[in-house]
Amino acid sequence: MNNSRALLLDIVVLTKDNIEELKFTLDSLPSVIDNINLNVYIIDGSLKEINCELLEGYKHENINLIYINSYKIGVKGIYPSMNLALQYIQGDWMIFMNSGDRFSNSNIFNSLYSYLDNQSLDLIFGKALIVSREESFSFLMPSS
Numbered sequence: 001m002n003n004s005r006a007l008l009l010d011i012v013v014l015t016k017d018n019i020e021e022l023k024f025t026l027d028s029l030p031s032v033i034d035n036i037n038l039n040v041y042i043i044d045g046s047l048k049e050i051n052c053e054l055l056e057g058y059k060h061e062n063i064n065l066i067y068i069n070s071y072k073i074g075v076k077g078i079y080p081s082m083n084l085a086l087q088y089i090q091g092d093w094m095i096f097m098n099s100g101d102r103f104s105n106s107n108i109f110n111s112l113y114s115y116l117d118n119q120s121l122d123l124i125f126g127k128a129l130i131v132s133r134e135e136s137f138s139f140l141m142p143s144s
Helices: 019-027 078-086 108-116
Strands: 007-015 036-044 063-069 093-098 128-131 136-139
Touching (some): 007 019, 007 108, 036 108
Parallel strands (some): 007 036
Antiparallel strands (some): 128 136
């Protein structure tokens, strides 16, 4: 690790009755990231809670997993669940993901560090790659 300051990135993963897709998303988290610590908030809208033992394998030195069952505390729906997550986040940056989403490569955070460490930026966005069984394509939102 170099001498750059460590950043805290909060990743909010929304899920409901979708353990296989959640695993798919968590599998895309890199196990080694220089200068970035992750808080991964799993906001689960399922009636039945996920077995937290399943999540243990995704914890690493710089990855902290926080499981919250939004249904059990009376929060229902995707947008209320996103708002619930906002009560917990404490990082320098945050990203919302759905179960089944994934990061395109394991080096993504190291590649983005110089942008994430730039304290004059408020928003970072980039390409999204849409992949289905039939086809894949990418798009970039227009600048205007």
